[in-house]
Amino acid sequence: MKVFEYLSKVREIERFCFPNTQSLAERDICLAIGLYNERGASITLKDLKSFEIASHATIERAMARLIADGAVRQIVSRHDGRRRELKLDAAAARRLGRYHSALQRSFLEYESE
Numbered sequence: 001m002k003v004f005e006y007l008s009k010v011r012e013i014e015r016f017c018f019p020n021t022q023s024l025a026e027r028d029i030c031l032a033i034g035l036y037n038e039r040g041a042s043i044t045l046k047d048l049k050s051f052e053i054a055s056h057a058t059i060e061r062a063m064a065r066l067i068a069d070g071a072v073r074q075i076v077s078r079h080d081g082r083r084r085e086l087k088l089d090a091a092a093a094r095r096l097g098r099y100h101s102a103l104q105r106s107f108l109e110y111e112s113e
Contacts, residue, residue, distance in 0.1 A: 006110045013106060017099035021071075025054040026062045033072060033086050034096050042077070042085040 014027070021027050032051060036043035045063060049056050063086075066072040071092040077083035088096070 009106055013102045017095045025058050028053045034088050037088055
């Protein structure tokens with residue numbers, strides 16, 4: 001498989017696994033939230049902004065879309081009622097798992113040729 005053929009396959013996988021995301025920033029936000037959720041740690045909007053994924057306004061707009069689509073949930077912290085922790089929806093986490101598996105298979109196919 002040639003380089004651009006591989007990259008177009010990766011984009012196809014991304015479109016399938018991230019149907020609700022409109023930008024790379026939204027995908028990066030989902031991945032960051034998923035990483036923290038996987039580790040059992042909490043993440044807030046303030047934390048996301050510190051990662052410099054995109055500008056603060058872009059992160060705010062992306063989060064509003066992801067929350068409206070149901071991919072991300074805001075949960076009031078048990079320790080501090082003012083703090084809103086971000087969690088990936090179970091369906092979004094499953095899509096990310098499929099994305100991971102599909103990328104692995106795709107990479108192995110690319111490496112074998």
